[in-house]
Amino acid sequence: MKKIVIFVLCLIMLSALCGCDVLKSVVGIDIEPAPTAVPTSTPTAAPTTAPFCGDGELDVYVIDVGQGDSILLISPSGKTMLIDAGDGGAFDAISSQLTKLNITSLDVVVVTHPHADHIGSMAKVINSYEIGSFYMTDFVATTKTYERMLTELEDNNVSVYQATSDTLIAWDEDVTVQVLSPIVGIEYDDSNTSSIVMKVSYGNTSIMLTGDAEKETESGIIALWGEDALKADVLKLGHHGSSTSSSLEFVVAVDPDIALCSLGVDNDYGHPHRETLALMEELNIALYRTDLLGTIKIVLDGTDIQVIK
């Protein structure tokens, strides 16, 4: 009970501080329900003016943002999706990647969870690019970085949706973007465990994107979805290769050929942890790391996967 009272007080204080409708939405007062229907079109007036022309492949860029995550997806028809925006210094890396690809708007943006190494540059992204729809969870942070992000969402009139395990993100009619977690009905008391985990499938190829999901999240996903639903060719390792993520059960269920790890050179956390590296070796999974390779591009053509370093 005490915890609930403190939580409510924090929400009231936050609302008073930023006076922001988006925050009200996020805490369940007037959030727009995620459009979970068949993903045939984007739910809002999406900026489909992206000059980038689709090449019939699903391209994934794990942008080198140092210690953090920022992943760009371009659909076979040229739709764009940005998942997370690294830390406060990541904007240049993100914007130069977008500029290189001639991308001036983002059809979908996803925030996996509100830690600074994932939302650090999100306010700048929101302020700099037109966004069709924005997905996040109802996990509330009490940081200035989080408040700035909410303020920019409101100031730029971005449509915000809550993502849960019953959400299919509408993006490209040939690609399925299934949110696997956070699981409806579960209350997460930790930002990492509340991460949005999603499987993006195109033809017979797929990638599992995990934010900073921990082993606890992975167990919940296995229990809800079953192992067969989790198979994916590529796995973005949870939490930058930490040993608190990537349980044997989860990695075996996903059964990827390729694993991706987004992290900084000589980071303070010792990522990737040796347990994770040992698991990749034991299971014969090829690991690609941004600290060693810089930005990594993966191409999923519906049949095969190709890594372009």
Ligand SMILES: [Zn+2]
């Ligand atoms: Zn992180």
